[in-house]
Structure formats: C-alpha cells, structure tokens
Amino acid sequence: STVQEAIDLTVLAFDLAEKYRTLTFVVADGAIGQMMEPAELPPMRELQERPSWALTGAKDRQRNMVSSLYMGAGNLEVLNIQLQAKLAQIEANEVRYDETDVEDAELIVVAFGTAARVAQTAVKKLRQEGVPIGLFRPVTLWPFPEKRLAELSQKAKGLLVVEMNAGQMLNDVRMIAGNQIPIDFLGRLGGFIPMPDEIEARVRNFYNQLIAADDAKLMEVADGLVRN
Structure with a gap:
C-alpha cells in the first residue's frame, strides 16, 4: 500500500519466481503506480x-x-502431482498479511492496496472516537491469508470489505467467513478511490x-426467560 512496499514486493516477486520456478504477479493499482513519495x-x-535450469x-x-x-x-499425471505439491508448499510458506487493532475489534475492515491505505486513516480516526474497529490487509492475494481471517471472523461481529473494484476479494472473504458473521461491501469503480469519510460513514452505519x-437478540432471550 506504499511505494516502498511496491518496490520491496517486486524484488520479492522475482526471488519467489526463481525459488519456486513459477509465475508471480505484483498486483499494484494505478494510484500506487503514479504516486510520488520517499523510497x-x-x-x-x-x-x-x-x-542448473538456466x-x-x-x-x-x-x-x-x-x-x-x-x-x-502417465507422465502428465506425475507432473501435475508434483505441481500440486509445489502449490501446497507455497501456500504453507508464503502467506503475508498486515493487521491493525484487530485483537479487540468488533468490526474489521478488510482491504488491500490503496484502499487499505485509505482505510487505515479511517480506522485511526474511528478508534479515537471509541469505535472498536480494526484493519486486516492481505499482502498476498494468493496464497490468501485464509487461516488468520477465519480466526478473526470467529471473534468479530462484522467484516467490511473495501475495494477499488466490484468485489474481486469479496467472494474470498465470504467463502472464508461463511455464515458466521455479517459482511458488508464498499467498492469504487473506474479508478475512483474510496475516501476516508466514505469508509467512516459506512462503518458507522454497519456498526449501528x-x-x-445484538440488542434484538438480547430482547428475544429476555422475552423467552419471562415466558418460562
């Protein structure tokens, strides 16, 4: 989500491509590509x-x-089995993510790239106002940090996915969280970047x-106790 990270991950992409003999992609958006900042x-x-393979x-x-x-x-099946083993090795060793204030968060924003950078500003402001919110930022979109997001989904009350597209990561989040937790989505298209005030407003509405x-569930429980 920064120019420095884009540089560092590009170097890492070449290293991993050589290590695993596979294609790597640096998924940088246009805002990062045109941004100027110290690096x-x-x-x-x-x-x-x-x-030996050179x-x-x-x-x-x-x-x-x-x-x-x-x-x-027969030979093709052997090759595909070898490739599946390599993919499993990558999934086990190369998951990368970053998180902010998630341990006590009741609502977690999930975002990557420029959207995550903007979301971090919104999360910081909302935290100062007392909203129990955190940010989960996948650094690798594949392998996706499924295990960690699944853990957070069991503790939080809701997830807000913020993207600069129509929801390319949204389905991944839905598959991981399942029906355990409500999921909301904020996406901007055509090169528009979601602004901090947009994210703040969406968070407040979703959190309310x-x-x-929760209050409705408590009322149902209370009514049940009274009837009993």
Missing part, C-alpha cells in the same frame, strides 16, 4: 552461481528442456446495524 531501492546483489546455451552439458506438457497421460441486531 529506497535495495542494494544490488551479486549474481550467485547459475542454477538457459545459457547448451555447451558441454545436456540440453535443458522447460516444459509443462507431456503427451503421455450490528449493535441493533
């Missing part, structure tokens, strides 16, 4: 010994073949709904 480039690293010209060695397709079903729902 430091990491120091240049010396090139290590060339890996295509350097087949002199004095066997020819390197990089392929993901085998015509024989959650409080009203």
